[in-house]
Each structure stands twice: as structure tokens, then as C-alpha cells.
Amino acid sequence: MSAQILDGKQTALAIRQEIAEEVTQFIADGGPSPCLVAVLVGEDPASQVYVRNKQRACEKAGIEGRLHRLPADTDQATLMQLVADLNADNSVHGILVQLPLPAGLDEREVLDAIDPAKDVDAFSPYNVGLLMQGRPRFLPCTPAGIVQLLHRYQIEVSGKHVVVVGRSDIVGKPMAMLLVAKDGPCGPATANATVTLAHSRTANLADVIRQADIVVAAVGRPEMIRGEMLKPGAVVIDVGINRVGDRLVGDVCFDEAMQVASAVTPVPGGVGPLTIAMLLGNTVKAAKEIASRE
Numbered sequence: 001m002s003a004q005i006l007d008g009k010q011t012a013l014a015i016r017q018e019i020a021e022e023v024t025q026f027i028a029d030g031g032p033s034p035c036l037v038a039v040l041v042g043e044d045p046a047s048q049v050y051v052r053n054k055q056r057a058c059e060k061a062g063i064e065g066r067l068h069r070l071p072a073d074t075d076q077a078t079l080m081q082l083v084a085d086l087n088a089d090n091s092v093h094g095i096l097v098q099l100p101l102p103a104g105l106d107e108r109e110v111l112d113a114i115d116p117a118k119d120v121d122a123f124s125p126y127n128v129g130l131l132m133q134g135r136p137r138f139l140p141c142t143p144a145g146i147v148q149l150l151h152r153y154q155i156e157v158s159g160k161h162v163v164v165v166g167r168s169d170i171v172g173k174p175m176a177m178l179l180v181a182k183d184g185p186c187g188p189a190t191a192n193a194t195v196t197l198a199h200s201r202t203a204n205l206a207d208v209i210r211q212a213d214i215v216v217a218a219v220g221r222p223e224m225i226r227g228e229m230l231k232p233g234a235v236v237i238d239v240g241i242n243r244v245g246d247r248l249v250g251d252v253c254f255d256e257a258m259q260v261a262s263a264v265t266p267v268p269g270g271v272g273p274l275t276i277a278m279l280l281g282n283t284v285k286a287a288k289e290i291a292s293r294e
């Protein structure tokens with residue numbers, strides 16, 4: 001048996017094309033050019049790549065992408081002042097602070113300070129709260145991208161047992177919230193799951209994963225999930241991006257998963273590109289909402 005590969009790269013390109021058309025229409029209707037500002041602190045090589053890719057994606061979609069680069073030794077007050085200035089700048093519709101921040105900076109304080117109306121990462125407590133209540137304004141980018149992928153490959157989620165492995169604020173927790181909701185961005189078929197949120201202290205983790213119809217792996221440990229831990233026919237969504245030597249691998253052993261599962265996301269080319277596509281969508285949504293208030 002060889003599983004179907006869920007192509008995140010192609011899916012993201014299709015979504016980005018749809019967003020580009022939406023931007024063209026919005027501007028033709030008299031709206032402002034949507035503007036996303038990224039804040040990058042320090043020199044983390046992966047973060048530099050991601051921010052560059054976000055800017056390129058903005059440009060291709062007709063969104064203005066601005067970047068503020070700050071040195072690694074930036075102090076908290078300077079960063080907080082920049083966020084306050086961006087909140088007050090009417091030409092800015094979306095703000096993102098690229099994570100992780102260098103050691104010594106208080107990430108939570110910075111994210112809490114972003115105006116929820118411009119919080120296109122959906123990391124602020126206000127937007128997290130709305131998601132938790134099942135009435136999100138912005139959808140967190142990686143989980144929302146996964147829902148889009150499932151929807152576009154017609155993978156039904158409703159009534160299925162989904163095991164999310166990893167309890168991060170960026171992926172694990174919001175993923176669980178989106179999948180357990182009664183309805184979702186792509187309708188009830190990609191919501192209404194029975195969700196188990198597993199993590200590093202989960203007892204008998206392999207046994208828990210083996211019960212899953214759908215596994216979402218977001219633990220950040222290279223190839224931790226092996227083929228023998230999967231139920232035959234399961235759908236495997238691999239969020240992990242781990243550098244091992246000069247290779248990029250996920251949290252799931254891809255070759256083994258391909259032998260057992262019915263569908264698998266690759267790394268690279270799976271979930272990652274969807275994160276950026278969904279960020280563009282949130283930026284357009286922010287621009288539309290802010291413009292409608294003016």
C-alpha cells in the first residue's frame with residue numbers, strides 16, 4: 001500500500017491565486033492596498049527565510065509587505081514601542097512578530113500588545129478567546145491551512161477521532177479548537193471531530209496515536225512517529241520541520257507512514273506553505289474590516 005501525498009505546495013498556490021483575485025477586486029471597489037508588516041528581531045536563519053517568503057507571497061498577491069528588522073540585542077521597551085506605533089498607523093492592516101524572539105525578550109507581552117484587529121497571526125488573547133468560543137475573527141494560520149488541505153482533498157473530519165500530538169499555542173491547542181468546533185471555515189465536514197490533545201507526558205502515546213483516524217503531528221521531534229504507531233488507513237498531517245544534517249524532516253517517518261496510512265503530508269511541501277497562504281487571507285480580511293470602519 002502506498003498512501004496519497006497531500007500536496008501543500010500546490011494547494012497553497014491555488015489559495016494564493018484566489019487571494020490575489022480577491023485583492024484585485026477589493027482595490028477595484030475602492031479599498032486600500034492591504035498592508036502587512038513583519039517584525040523580525042535577530043538573525044535566526046530559518047526566521048529570515050520565512051519572513052522573506054512571506055514578503056514575496058505578499059508581493060505576488062498584491063499586498064504591500066513591509067519589514068522591520070531589529071538587532072538581536074533589542075530591548076523590550078523598543079519592541080513594545082514599535083508595536084504601539086504599528087497599532088496606531090492607519091496604513092497598516094496586519095502586524096506579525098516573527099517567532100521565536102531572541103532570549104531575554106518577553107514574547108507574551110509583545111503578542112498581547114498587538115491590536116487584535118491587526119493580529120493576523122491570531123496569537124493575541126482576544127483572538128484566541130474568540131476561537132475558543134467557536135466564533136473566530138482570524139484563524140490561526142497553520143491550523144487553518146490544515147483545515148483547508150483536508151477540505152480540498154475531501155477528507156471528512158466530522159465524527160472522526162483526531163489525535164493532535166503537541167500542545168503549543170501556535171499549532172496544537174488552536175488545531176484542537178478548530179477541529180472540535182461545530183462548524184468551521186470549510187463547513188461542518190471539516191469540524192465536529194472527537195479530538196485527543198496528546199503531548200510529551202501522555203501515557204502510552206503510541207497506543208493513543210494508533211487509535212487515530214487522523215493524526216496531526218506537531219511535536220518538533222524528528223521522525224518521532226513511526227509507521228507501527230499508526231492505524232492502517234489513517235490520515236497523517238505532519239507539521240514538524242526539523243533540520244537533520246542537510247535534510248529537512250517532519251515529526252513523522254515519511255517512508256513508513258506511506259506504507260501504512262491512506263494519505264500523508266510531505267516535509268517540505270506539506271503544511272508549511274499553507275501557513276503563509278492563510279496569513280495572506282487574514283491580512284486581506286483585516287484590511288477589509290479596518291476599511292469598513294473608516
Ligand SMILES: Nc1nc2c(c(=O)[nH]1)N[C@@H](CN(C=O)c1ccc(C(=O)N[C@@H](CCC(=O)O)C(=O)O)cc1)CN2
Nearest residue numbers: 050096097098099100121141268269270271272273275
Ligand atoms: N509569527 C509567527 N511566527 C512563526 C510562525 C507563524 O505562523 N507566525 N510559524 C512558524 C514559522 N513559519 C511562519 O512563520 C513557517 C514555517 C515553515 C514554512 C514553510 O513553508 N516551510 C517549508 C520549508 C521551508 C524550509 O526550507 O525551511 C515547507 O514546509 O515546505 C512557512 C512558514 C514559527 N514561527
